[in-house]
Amino acid sequence: MRDWQNLPGPGPSSRRYPDAVSTELITIPAPDGTAEAIVARPSSGEGLFPGVILYMDAFGLRPRIEEMAQRIADWGxxxxxPNVFYREGAAAELAPQTDMTTPEGREAAGKAAFPRVRGLTASKALPDIDAWVAALRGLPGAAPGPIGTTGYCMGARLAVRTAAAHPEAVAACGGFHGGGLATDEADSPHLGLRQARARFVFGHADHDRSMGPEAVARLDAALAEAGLTASNVIYSGAAHGYTMADTSAYNEEAAERHFRELRELLDTTLKGPADL
Incomplete structure (x- = not known):
């Protein structure tokens, strides 16, 4: 993992990596402290580009998330x-300590991360989301106008909450191998879809205990009731975490399918005909 220690203090200052020309790690003010965030921009080209918030999975900010952010950035x-677990520590401090390419290592990393996931309640997440949207709006090179969001694992819940909390801003929302998107809880993310205006694309993991067929059907009904344009499908044969190439759950075919569907979502909602 990159050395993400010794960052400058809060504010616009940041450090650029020599081996990742278009990517930087910044610090931004958040409701309960200072949060690190990866920022990725197109590797080539100048001007203004639509903004996208990428919500990490339970394993946190790390090279795989940086790679995914850069791939999306290179679409324009x-x-x-953001490090949504900033209350618990810096990204480097929270980084997995095991080899997640083995099932045993991934399970151990998951056990370490689950308390942080449970602790990020809706009452904490919603003020944070306001900060992430404001930070994206203030980034150099970020165009005014609609934004997109995509989330992975528990990050899919944050993506949906972002679309519901900022309907005037969020035009595109993706959620992949998400968990807990449609539950019996009073603050279940799917209940906020009535406020959303975005177009949605969901790619659920197959045989996922955190998002089973009944939950997928409940989410589908909520999307339809809200009158939203959406794709809400299960990726056959893809396990929970299928996009994460640094874990044993990685499924290249499903991951590439997700990238294709996400790009189509972002391009058709955030770019004009001349940009496509």
């Missing part, structure tokens, strides 16, 4: 990936 976007 400015991407912000």
């Amino acid at each position: 976007y400015v991407v912000l990936a």
Whole structure:
């Protein structure tokens, strides 16, 4: 993992990596402290680009999230990936300590991360979301106008909450191998879809205990009731975490399918005909 220690203090200052020309790690003010965030911009080209918030999975900011942010940025976007666990520590401090390419290592990393996931309640997440949207809006190179968001694992919940909390801003929302998107809880993310105006694309993991067929059907009904344009499908044979190439759950075919569907979502909602 990159050395993300010794960052400058809060504010616009940041450090650019020599081996990732278009990517930087910044610090931004958040409701309960200072949060790190990866910022990725197109590797080539100048001007203004639509903004996208990328919500990490439970394993946190790390090289795989940086790679994904840069890939999206190279489609013509400015991407912000915040450390949503900033209350618990810096990204480097929270980084997985095991080899997640083995099932045993991934399970151990998951056990370490689950308390942080449970602790990020809706009452904490919603003020944070306001900060992430404001930070994205203030980034150099980020165009005014609609933004997109995409989330992975528990990050899919944050993406949906972002679309519901900022309907005037969020035009595109993706959620991939998400968990807990449609539950019996009073603050379940799917209940906020009535406020959303975005177009949605969901790619659920197959046989996912955190998002089973009944939950997928409940989400589908909520999307339809809200009158939203959406794709809400299960990726056959793809396990929870299928996009994460640094874990044993990685499924290249499903991951590439997700990138294709996400790009089509972002391009058709955030770019004009001349940009496509």
